[in-house]
Amino acid sequence: MSLADRMQKVIRQDVQSMHAYAIQPSAGLVKLDAMENPFRLPPELQRELGERLGRVAINRYPTQCVADVLAALNAYVKLPAGCKLMLGNGSDELISLLAMACDVPGATILAPLPGFVMYEMSARLQGLKFVGVPLTADFELDEAAMLAAIEQHRPAITYIAYPNNPTANLFDDAVIERIVAAVGKQNGLVVFDEAYQPFSSKTWMQRMAAHEHVLVMRTLSKFGLAGVRLGYMAGAAALIDEIDKVRPPYNISVLNAEATLFALEHADEFARRAAILRSERERLQKALAAMPGVKAFPSEANMILVRVPDSKRAFEGMKQRGVLIKHIAGLHPLLAHCLRLTVGTPEENTLMIDALKASL
Structure with a gap:
């Protein structure tokens, strides 16, 4: 039997027909395509972290260090009374674990579109039905359709x-409240994905406590630890206890845990960087507003969605000029001729502005 025949026999048909998550090659380019925090640790903190990681007992399974991370995050997010946290290897794992935990017969996962692709992918990989509800033309929730x-x-x-990816906006609070109430009446769960919380003016972390069917999920990737892979989810303690049963017992490595503890101890440094990125976001918005034919949408994240006359031409032109962004026009009809720009360092943003101007 050939390998192709063997794969046809043993690999699920739906998996064979899927596309893998696409990651663009970025060597030699100014990388502004993945909403990464562009700042590395200053040299003195690099040395301190390196020495600290060198002392970690990598011969032992992660136990106490994970408890320490949970305690540190409890304090950092000001976790409401009666609520609890669980950890994931990035929020991607938490999305998969949620699909696994909620895979009851006939279960459905619902999300607005365009949105984060992993909601649909996790549903399909778990054999669940996915329902996508299109946003309005200005990327607001379509309340009636939802x-x-x-x-x-x-x-x-x-x-x-909250805010949305790739549109970068916060949805209307009154509409959200009515959706949360409607899901509650149907005995479902609402998950607020706050991946971009360091750049947002609003959060559901405290409001969650008034709704036992609401979960809040975050990642430390945008905080500045994309390479560490640490996500966390908060909700009513009894609910988190049930979902946590499907989590692999040692899903967070001791190195991930120690790097997270280190970062939270230096949270003021990461907050300073987030402030710079919020300021740079406003500078980019002003520059984009001055470009003929370019429409930049409001942003509460470290990215800006823009519509240009010819997105393919603009994307290729920027790449030729050494700046890599994300061409997302093909992800959904509402995103026609759209690009997603990550907010980088001041120097990177100047290069991005110049490259976009020259590529229109």
Whole structure:
């Protein structure tokens, strides 16, 4: 039997028909395509972290260090009373674990589109139905369509990215409240994905406590630790206890845990960098507003969605000029001729502005 025949026999048909998560080659380019925090640690903190990681007992399974991370995060996020945290290897793992935990017969996962691709991918990999509800033309929640979909499909999980990826905006609070109430009546869960919280003016972390069916999920990737792979999810203690049962017992490495503890002890340094990126976001918005034919959408994240006359030409032109961004026009009809720009360092942002101007 050939390998192709063997794969045809043993690999799921739906997996064979899927596309893998795409990561663009970025060597030699100014990398502004993945919403990474562009700042590395200053040399003195690099040395301190290196020495600290060198002392970690990598011969032991991670136990106490994970408890220490949970305690540190409890304090950092000011976790409401009656709530609890669980950890994931990035928020991607938490999304997969949620799909696994909620895989009851006939279960559905619902999310607005365009949105983070892993909501749909995790549903399909777990054999769950996924329902995507298109946003309005200005990337707001379509309240009537969302409420109708909730009524019809009774989703086990409804995702609300807050702010949304790739559109970077916060949805209307009054609409969200009505969606949260509707999902509650159907006995489903609402998950607020706050991956971009360091750059956002609002959060559901405290509001969550008033809704036992609401979870808040975050990652430390945008905080500045994308390479560490540490995500966390908060919710009512009894609910988190149930979901945590499907988590692999040692999913967070001792090195990830120690790097996280180190970063939280230096949270003021990371907050300073987030402030710079928020300031740079405003500078980019002003520069984009002055470009003929370019429409930049409001942002509460470390990215800006822009629509240009010819997105393929602009993307290729910027790449030829050494700046890599994300061409997302093909992800959804609402994103026609759209590019997603990551907010970088002041120097990177100047290069990005100049490259975009020259590529229109």
